[in-house]
Amino acid sequence: MMEIQHPYVLFLGDAADHLAAKTADGVARWRPDWCVGQLRLPGCRADTGLPDVELKTAYRDGARTLLVGVANRGGIISEEWLATLLQALDGGYDIACGLHNRLNHIPRLAERAAALGRRLFDVRHPEVELAVGNGKPRTGKRLLTVGTDCSSGKMFTALSIEREMKNRGMAADFRATGQTGILIAGGGICVDAVVADFIAGAVEWLTPATDDAHWDLIEGQGSLFHASYAGVSLGLLHGAQADALVMCHEPTRTHMRGLPDAALPGLAECIALNERCGRLTNAACRVVGISVNTAAFDDTGAERVLRGIEAETGLPTVDAYRQGAARLVDALP
């Protein structure tokens, strides 16, 4: 991971919507100084706000790695992207990708990269030898962001809390559990890509015992209420052994992401189940606050949504990205 050269060009492919490009979007927001621009194919419906660039000119501007910053459901590398990826290799780029399917398993890419001396980074695929989780108490403090659904702001919230803590001079580190987070943090492990038996163990490995005053701010994944991914969320919750949870929520979602017939859980229900399950490995585990993605609202609308949820749950409720995470940090044990 640490060898991936920046600056990056962010490849958005033919992303069906903006959420599909959330990897590119996250890198653009949290590491704008590492990004020369974005590269989009016809039909792309995502936009990071970075300038659209071409491979050749971006290379002259310093870019050295093409980041595949877009996800299809299921993690397939589409045939439409292949021509661009081959051009990038020809043009001097390494490629980094966070999908399930591996660049290294596509013969035309692997052969071209080998012939040209380029590198293909499949950041979703952990290379570390993992052990199963043991649930034993360990020193240091840990916060985990959890959610009512996928793509509800768990990574942004953890990064916002890290920023706030560092501004206060606290010892804190963002711990990445997904491909975007890894590209932002420079390390981490994709917990949804490990062998299922090792989910909790992977999180224990990622967040080992540390100083009593140090906070690990762990990026959550999925939701205990998501029929596709809840197993990952539960293993993450147990492995995190969290002293504090922050519940992340996207209030305009009409159904669980990718599951048109599945309703979102209520916040109270979701808080209760996360606390109940989290207490298996840390009896003090509790939700200390709510982070709401209010991107769909103007300032007045956002305030109304946040006040409503705060009244409903009795917990400090902020949009950690929009407003900063000060109230969440104030609420920590």
Next chain:
Amino acid sequence: MMEIQHPYVLFLGDAADHLAAKTADGVARWRPDWCVGQLRLPGCRADTGLPDVELKTAYRDGARTLLVGVANRGGIISEEWLATLLQALDGGYDIACGLHNRLNHIPRLAERAAALGRRLFDVRHPEVELAVGNGKPRTGKRLLTVGTDCSSGKMFTALSIEREMKNRGMAADFRATGQTGILIAGGGICVDAVVADFIAGAVEWLTPATDDAHWDLIEGQGSLFHASYAGVSLGLLHGAQADALVMCHEPTRTHMRGLPDAALPGLAECIALNERCGRLTNAACRVVGISVNTAAFDDTGAERVLRGIEAETGLPTVDAYRQGAARLVDALP
């Protein structure tokens, strides 16, 4: 999977206790006619009850595959076993193994097998291309065995229910989710060995839509209360979309298997959490009965334990292996 030749010799290695050899034990109990005998190293504390055999004589008696029927915690193939495995290849055997670590990844084994034309079956490693779970309702009926802990009788209970249903002329199939079950069923998928994102999807693949009157009897894994493996258990529960759960319990267990400091959950708590989570993908999901492993008790003691749990839970409580599963089948919706 279907190509593994029997008869088998069951390799128990230097198993630390009988539970460590539960793969061998399960195959010996449910497919005794496929087994020539067992092979044990000095210090082995397990015994399937089959005759101890040597590789050469067992081969003359028809054995064609050495089954590695023993598990270390974490799934390591130990150095102590390697000499025996190499002898087996030399003696004409294929080898089948259900551990995380692969026979095919041990160069000395892989090279010897290739040189001799023998096959190494790593049954834990699914070769099927999986999709993420979708949680959509599907036809057919499904029963999942769940547990208070690992190794609490989930496979035996599912197999006992299959036997009872087939005796009644019902349409039913055991669906294997672990290595022993796969060796017994002749197919299946190790859900704890799939990439974490695909746990629920693997179970949907294993138990597709079928006739309305047909029962899939799905082997559960782990426990929602096991700090190492609960993620697998939750994904399995969601993917199974079970109409009925049977709770499996080992009443003499003093702590969660492998976790000396972790207490077992109460039965009521465990039933409640499984039903609560199971209802995410099947609103009718409920625990219909309890299956208790009473192997540690004489008949009188077993009766007392079963009556006590039945009074406590209000649910039909049997030892499905010892007594048969008739009362559980009677309790189905």
